[in-house]
Amino acid sequence: MRDLERAEQERRRVLKLLGSSALLMPLAGLGACSGEKPPAPAAEAPPEPAPEPMPAPEPSEPAVAQQAAAQADLVPLTEDNEQAAALGYVQDATRADAAKYPQYTAGQACTNCVLYQGGDAPSGACSIFPGKAVKATGWCSVYTAKG
């Protein structure tokens, strides 16, 4: 009987302690105890579609004008130019000396050489011949195919 009294006293003490601390329980926790469903997590947004590739920028009018002016200052490179002759430059790639320059293959020309700066123009600058305009149809032994 004495054990029953002690157990009852302990139960009351615990209930008293729980009663005061229950006021401090967070409301969210109470919601969970009441059987309410917790709020659903926000649905994930569907993945963004891949961005459209940007078109290559058109050269601005001033840039085109600058290029044209730079081209106008160039002196046409002739085959009898000392440096041109030393490098086997010809204005028509099909006349390249294949015996002397076995690296030449049909289709190679300044227009598809990485060093040609004339774009689609019939002649343009080449970093091998500063100040000179080489023919787009030309070729020399320094030819390096574009990427």
Ligand code: SF4
């Ligand atoms: Fe033509 Fe290229 Fe030779 Fe310049 S380096 S002359 S662009 S083949």
